Amino acid sequence: MICTTLVQAQTFHKKDLEPKQDSIEKKAFLKSLxxxxxxTKYINLDLRYLIxxxxxxxVxxxxxxxxxxxxxEKHRLNSYVVYGFRDRRFKYSIGGGFRLAEKSNTWINLSYTDDLQxxxxAKFLTDKRFFQFFEPRLLNIDLFHKHITKSISLEHTLGSKLLLGSEFATSKIDPTYAYTFDLKDENFETxxxxxxxxxxxxSPFNNLIITDSEQPEHSEGYPQFTLQYTKSFKNILNGNFNFSKLDFRTIYKIGNETDAFSEITLVSGFxxxxxxxTHLYHAYPNNITKEKILQRFSVAGLNSFETMFxxxxxxxxxxxxxxxxxLKPFNVSKTLKPQLVLITRYAIGDMKYPERHQKITFGSLEKGYTESGFELNKLFYGFGLSFTYRYGTYHLPNIEDNIAFKFTFNVSL
Structure with a gap:
């Protein structure tokens, strides 16, 4: 009798654990996707490079x-290879790293990359990995430069609130468009x-939480602040220029994401x-230079200026x-819960020596650029609609040139 009861208890315990383990594994799989x-067993395939x-x-x-x-757990390797069918050229990267300290998750990384940018x-070294099934804004970009970059970098965390990154790199730059950088004593095309x-x-309001998998994860709090300094060196490892850049970003969310909430993002660079x-700034425009509104109909980005060409x-x-x-999602049905988002964007900027940049024409943002609009997201399988209007100093004479009407796409696992 005692033996039978013991066997039943062990069987119950095993069956009780299996669904929980399956749930944890499924959650980890979805998080990875x-x-x-x-x-896979030894390698995680990177879906960003498929198409x-x-x-x-x-393509x-x-x-x-x-x-x-x-x-x-102490060493890693990473690589990719892609092919562009229009420019008929392979691009690739190979790299790796080794961990110096487990507690602070300190890694040294090396990489060699031959690709486009x-x-x-501008990108921050501390930005966490971001993945979209497709990148809407990427569809419309036409101004790239080729680069061959060799880099060594260090990443380091201090608890859940502080993330540090540093990098030293050399790059050979070759714009894919007609461009000359005129410094009077010498002109540079590459x-x-x-x-x-x-x-x-x-991230002063981040916290560590323990999940079902017993692995600590970050609970994100706001505001978050990111600061990055860049210094280039002339005559060191064939460097041609001396310049410095300082970039800053802060993100602040007010409210609960399960209800109505607001998000404010400030980005600046100098x-x-x-x-x-190639190393200056645009304001993340996302409007194609076409004559008619329907010719410009595409997919809206996440944080881009939709009416800026x-x-x-x-x-x-x-x-x-x-x-x-x-706004809080509209509960139309179990599968249809569209969400209305009200948007206003403002940009201001200037350039001290525009005459240095030859064979290319562009304007200044010194008078301030404004656009407002709305998105109605998740109308059908993650797709929605976006409407934005350009007004203020940079309002264009032709009314329809100030309008951006686009799809949106939002899917989360």
């Missing part, structure tokens, strides 16, 4: 991946840049010295502020 990885499209490469497709903790774009970066992200156009403005100092107010 949400981050853009398809996990993309832009105006320069056309861009390839494969990438990185080793996981089963392969090694959007001119005027050039080398040797630069160091240091970044810090401070560059001084001999800074080529590509390559319309460049700055060596700029600031943007974006306000979004998310």
């Amino acid at each position: 949400g981050n853009g990885f398809y996990p 993309k499209f832009n105006q320069y490469e056309g 861009r497709t390839g494969i990438g991946g990185e080793t996981n903790d089963v392969f090694s 959007e001119t005027g774009s 050039y080398d840049i040797t630069a160091a970066k240091i970044a810090i992200q401070w 560059a001084i010295g001999e800074t080529p156009l 590509f390559n319309e403005f460049f700055s060596d100092r700029f600031a943007t502020i974006q306000f979004k107010h998310y």
Whole structure:
């Protein structure tokens, strides 16, 4: 009798644990997919490189991946290779890293990359990995520069509130468009840049939480602050220019995401010295230069200026502020819960030496650029609609040129 009861208790205990374990594994799998990885035993395949499209490469497709903790908890390898069908060229990257300290998650990384980068774009070293099934704004970009970059970087965390990153890199830059950087004593159509970066992200209201998998995760709090400094060096490892850049971003959310809430994002940048156009700033425009509204109909980005035309403005100092107010989703049915988002964006900027940038024309943001509108998201399988209107100083004479009417796409796992 005692033996029978013991066996029954053990059987019950085993059956009781199996659904919980399956749930944890399913949750981990979905989280991995949400981050853009398809996990296998030793390698996580990177879904970001499967297929993309832009105006320069056309269809861009390839494969990438990185080793996981089963392969090694102290070492990692990562690589990708892609091919652009319009420019008929392979691009690739290979890299790896090793962990110096487990408690602070300190890693040293090395990489070699031969690829394209959007001119005027800026990225923070501390930005966490971000994945979308497709990147709406990427569809419309046409101004890229080729770069061959060798880099060594260090990443380090201090609890849940502080993230540090640093990088030293050399890059060979070759714009894919007609461009000359005129410094009077010498003109550059291609050039080398040797630069160091240091970044810090401070999230004072983040907290650590323990999940069902017993692995600590971050509960994000707001506001969050990110600051990055870049310094390039002339005559070091063939570097052609001396310049400095300081970039700042803060994000603040008010309210609960399960109800109505607001989000405010402030981004600013400042560059001084001999800074080529490739390393200056745009305000993340997302409007195609076409004559009719329907010809410009595309997909809205997440934080881009929808009425601002590509390559319309460049700055060596700029600031943007974006306000979004998310209304509580409308509970139409179990599967249909659209959400209305009210949006206002403002950008201001200037350039000290526009005459240095030859063979390309662009405007200044010194008078301040404003657009407002709304999104009605998740109307059908993640798709919605966006309407934005450009007004103020940079309002255009033709009314329809101030209007952006687009799809939106929002899917979360």
